[in-house]
Amino acid sequence: xxxxxxxxxxxxxxxxxxxxxxxxxxxxxxxxxxxxxxxxxxxxxxxxxxxxxxxxxxxxxxxxxxxxxxxxxxxxxxxxxxxxxxxxxxxxxxxxxxxxxxxxxxxxxxxxxxxxxxxxxxxxxxxxxxxxxxxxxxxxxxxxxxxxxxxxxxxxxxxxxxxxxxxxxxxxxxxxxxxxxx
Numbered sequence: 001x002x003x004x005x006x007x008x009x010x011x012x013x014x015x016x017x018x019x020x021x022x023x024x025x026x027x028x029x030x031x032x033x034x035x036x037x038x039x040x041x042x043x044x045x046x047x048x049x050x051x052x053x054x055x056x057x058x059x060x061x062x063x064x065x066x067x068x069x070x071x072x073x074x075x076x077x078x079x080x081x082x083x084x085x086x087x088x089x090x091x092x093x094x095x096x097x098x099x100x101x102x103x104x105x106x107x108x109x110x111x112x113x114x115x116x117x118x119x120x121x122x123x124x125x126x127x128x129x130x131x132x133x134x135x136x137x138x139x140x141x142x143x144x145x146x147x148x149x150x151x152x153x154x155x156x157x158x159x160x161x162x163x164x165x166x167x168x169x170x171x172x173x174x175x176x177x178x179x180x181x182x
Contacts, residue, residue: 023107023181025142027052030177032065034150041166045072045082050177056105061116062098063175086157086167092124102130111136122155133175141180148173 030050036043047070052063067089073079083089099118106112113134119126133146150171152159159167 023056025054025056025179026182027063027144027177027179030063030065030144030175032070033174034070035172035174036168037172038168039165041074043074043078043082043167045070045079047071050175052177052179053182054101054105054179056107059101059104060099061101061118062096064094064096066094068093086152086159087123092122095122096120097129097131105135107137107142109135109137120150120155122150123157125155127154135179138178141178143178144176146175 028051029048030052031046031048032050033044033046047065049069050063050065052061054061067087068083070079070082073082087095097116097118097120099116101114102117103112103114105114111134113132115130115132117130118128120129121127129148131146131148133144136143136145150173152167152169152171159169
Protein backbone atom coordinates (compact mmCIF):
# COMPACT_ATOMS: atom_id res chain seq x y z
CA UNK A 1 0.00 0.00 0.00
CA UNK A 2 1.46 3.36 -1.03
CA UNK A 3 1.23 6.42 1.17
CA UNK A 4 0.46 9.77 -0.39
CA UNK A 5 2.56 12.81 0.43
CA UNK A 6 -0.33 14.16 2.51
CA UNK A 7 -0.48 10.94 4.56
CA UNK A 8 3.28 11.03 5.13
CA UNK A 9 3.08 14.68 6.18
CA UNK A 10 0.25 13.91 8.63
CA UNK A 11 2.21 10.97 10.05
CA UNK A 12 5.35 13.11 10.42
CA UNK A 13 3.43 15.93 12.12
CA UNK A 14 1.69 13.47 14.47
CA UNK A 15 5.02 12.00 15.51
CA UNK A 16 6.56 15.47 15.95
CA UNK A 17 3.65 16.66 18.11
CA UNK A 18 3.74 13.45 20.13
CA UNK A 19 7.49 13.78 20.67
CA UNK A 20 7.16 17.41 21.75
CA UNK A 21 4.19 17.03 24.10
CA UNK A 22 3.95 13.39 25.10
CA UNK A 23 5.98 10.31 25.64
CA UNK A 24 5.46 6.67 24.79
CA UNK A 25 6.78 4.05 27.19
CA UNK A 26 7.04 0.42 26.15
CA UNK A 27 7.46 -2.80 28.13
CA UNK A 28 8.79 -5.98 26.55
CA UNK A 29 9.35 -9.19 28.48
CA UNK A 30 7.38 -8.09 31.54
CA UNK A 31 6.72 -10.74 34.18
CA UNK A 32 3.26 -11.89 35.21
CA UNK A 33 2.86 -14.36 38.08
CA UNK A 34 -0.30 -15.99 39.27
CA UNK A 35 -0.96 -17.90 42.45
CA UNK A 36 -3.90 -20.16 43.19
CA UNK A 37 -3.64 -21.01 46.89
CA UNK A 38 -6.45 -23.51 47.45
CA UNK A 39 -7.16 -25.73 50.44
CA UNK A 40 -5.39 -28.80 49.01
CA UNK A 41 -2.96 -27.37 46.48
CA UNK A 42 -0.88 -24.32 45.62
CA UNK A 43 -0.46 -23.60 41.91
CA UNK A 44 2.04 -21.01 40.70
CA UNK A 45 2.99 -20.06 37.18
CA UNK A 46 4.85 -17.25 35.46
CA UNK A 47 5.20 -15.67 32.06
CA UNK A 48 8.19 -13.52 31.16
CA UNK A 49 6.63 -12.44 27.85
CA UNK A 50 4.15 -9.70 28.79
CA UNK A 51 4.13 -6.62 26.58
CA UNK A 52 2.77 -3.17 27.29
CA UNK A 53 2.56 0.44 26.20
CA UNK A 54 1.72 3.68 28.02
CA UNK A 55 1.05 6.90 26.11
CA UNK A 56 1.74 9.68 28.59
CA UNK A 57 0.15 12.30 26.29
CA UNK A 58 -3.27 10.62 26.33
CA UNK A 59 -2.95 8.58 29.57
CA UNK A 60 -3.89 5.45 27.63
CA UNK A 61 -2.29 2.08 28.26
CA UNK A 62 -2.45 -1.49 27.00
CA UNK A 63 -0.79 -4.64 28.33
CA UNK A 64 -1.13 -8.23 27.16
CA UNK A 65 0.28 -11.70 27.63
CA UNK A 66 0.06 -14.87 25.55
CA UNK A 67 -1.55 -17.57 27.72
CA UNK A 68 0.73 -20.27 26.27
CA UNK A 69 3.84 -18.54 27.65
CA UNK A 70 3.06 -19.43 31.30
CA UNK A 71 5.53 -21.85 32.89
CA UNK A 72 6.01 -23.30 36.35
CA UNK A 73 2.98 -25.39 37.28
CA UNK A 74 3.27 -28.48 39.48
CA UNK A 75 3.22 -30.82 36.47
CA UNK A 76 2.95 -30.86 32.69
CA UNK A 77 -0.58 -32.23 33.03
CA UNK A 78 -1.56 -29.28 35.24
CA UNK A 79 -0.20 -26.87 32.59
CA UNK A 80 -2.16 -28.70 29.90
CA UNK A 81 -5.38 -28.45 31.93
CA UNK A 82 -4.71 -24.73 32.56
CA UNK A 83 -4.28 -24.03 28.84
CA UNK A 84 -6.89 -26.39 27.37
CA UNK A 85 -9.63 -26.85 29.98
CA UNK A 86 -9.70 -23.64 32.01
CA UNK A 87 -8.36 -20.77 29.90
CA UNK A 88 -9.00 -22.49 26.56
CA UNK A 89 -5.94 -20.83 25.04
CA UNK A 90 -6.63 -22.11 21.52
CA UNK A 91 -9.86 -20.06 21.54
CA UNK A 92 -8.67 -17.22 23.83
CA UNK A 93 -4.90 -16.97 23.30
CA UNK A 94 -4.29 -13.70 25.17
CA UNK A 95 -5.15 -11.96 28.41
CA UNK A 96 -5.05 -8.17 28.42
CA UNK A 97 -5.64 -5.01 30.43
CA UNK A 98 -6.23 -1.72 28.61
CA UNK A 99 -7.74 1.64 29.41
CA UNK A 100 -6.70 5.00 30.88
CA UNK A 101 -4.55 6.11 33.76
CA UNK A 102 -6.73 7.84 36.36
CA UNK A 103 -3.74 9.57 37.93
CA UNK A 104 -1.26 11.48 35.76
CA UNK A 105 2.04 9.67 35.28
CA UNK A 106 4.73 12.19 36.25
CA UNK A 107 7.98 11.18 34.54
CA UNK A 108 10.04 13.47 36.81
CA UNK A 109 9.04 11.70 40.06
CA UNK A 110 11.37 9.05 41.51
CA UNK A 111 8.53 6.91 42.85
CA UNK A 112 4.76 7.14 42.54
CA UNK A 113 1.63 5.06 42.81
CA UNK A 114 -0.99 5.61 40.14
CA UNK A 115 -4.35 4.04 39.44
CA UNK A 116 -5.23 2.52 36.09
CA UNK A 117 -8.86 2.01 35.07
CA UNK A 118 -9.72 -0.29 32.23
CA UNK A 119 -10.91 -3.67 31.10
CA UNK A 120 -9.17 -6.88 32.04
CA UNK A 121 -9.96 -9.48 29.42
CA UNK A 122 -9.37 -13.09 30.36
CA UNK A 123 -11.01 -16.10 28.72
CA UNK A 124 -12.79 -13.75 26.29
CA UNK A 125 -14.64 -11.90 29.05
CA UNK A 126 -13.92 -8.26 29.90
CA UNK A 127 -14.29 -6.92 33.42
CA UNK A 128 -13.76 -3.28 34.33
CA UNK A 129 -11.22 -2.79 37.11
CA UNK A 130 -9.19 -0.13 38.86
CA UNK A 131 -5.69 -1.35 39.68
CA UNK A 132 -2.90 0.43 41.55
CA UNK A 133 0.56 0.40 40.01
CA UNK A 134 3.79 1.44 41.70
CA UNK A 135 6.23 3.13 39.31
CA UNK A 136 9.88 3.70 40.21
CA UNK A 137 12.38 5.68 38.12
CA UNK A 138 15.52 3.73 37.19
CA UNK A 139 18.58 4.64 35.16
CA UNK A 140 17.11 3.32 31.91
CA UNK A 141 13.40 3.93 32.43
CA UNK A 142 10.80 2.94 35.00
CA UNK A 143 9.98 -0.27 36.82
CA UNK A 144 6.34 -1.10 37.40
CA UNK A 145 4.89 -3.38 40.06
CA UNK A 146 1.30 -4.29 40.74
CA UNK A 147 -0.61 -6.96 42.59
CA UNK A 148 -4.33 -7.68 42.38
CA UNK A 149 -6.86 -10.50 42.59
CA UNK A 150 -8.94 -12.05 39.82
CA UNK A 151 -12.17 -13.89 40.57
CA UNK A 152 -12.32 -16.85 38.13
CA UNK A 153 -16.11 -16.67 38.02
CA UNK A 154 -15.91 -13.07 36.67
CA UNK A 155 -14.24 -14.44 33.54
CA UNK A 156 -16.38 -17.51 33.00
CA UNK A 157 -13.72 -19.93 34.21
CA UNK A 158 -15.56 -22.86 35.76
CA UNK A 159 -13.87 -25.14 38.27
CA UNK A 160 -15.32 -28.68 38.30
CA UNK A 161 -16.49 -29.93 41.71
CA UNK A 162 -13.97 -32.76 41.48
CA UNK A 163 -11.07 -30.28 41.84
CA UNK A 164 -12.70 -27.33 43.65
CA UNK A 165 -10.43 -27.81 46.69
CA UNK A 166 -7.34 -27.77 44.46
CA UNK A 167 -8.09 -24.55 42.55
CA UNK A 168 -8.81 -21.32 44.41
CA UNK A 169 -11.84 -19.32 43.21
CA UNK A 170 -9.71 -16.15 43.45
CA UNK A 171 -6.22 -15.98 41.94
CA UNK A 172 -3.54 -13.48 42.93
CA UNK A 173 -1.80 -11.82 39.99
CA UNK A 174 1.44 -9.83 40.20
CA UNK A 175 2.93 -7.85 37.35
CA UNK A 176 6.42 -6.39 37.07
CA UNK A 177 8.47 -5.02 34.27
CA UNK A 178 10.51 -2.15 32.91
CA UNK A 179 9.05 0.68 30.87
CA UNK A 180 11.47 2.25 28.42
CA UNK A 181 11.00 5.40 26.40
CA UNK A 182 10.01 4.53 22.87
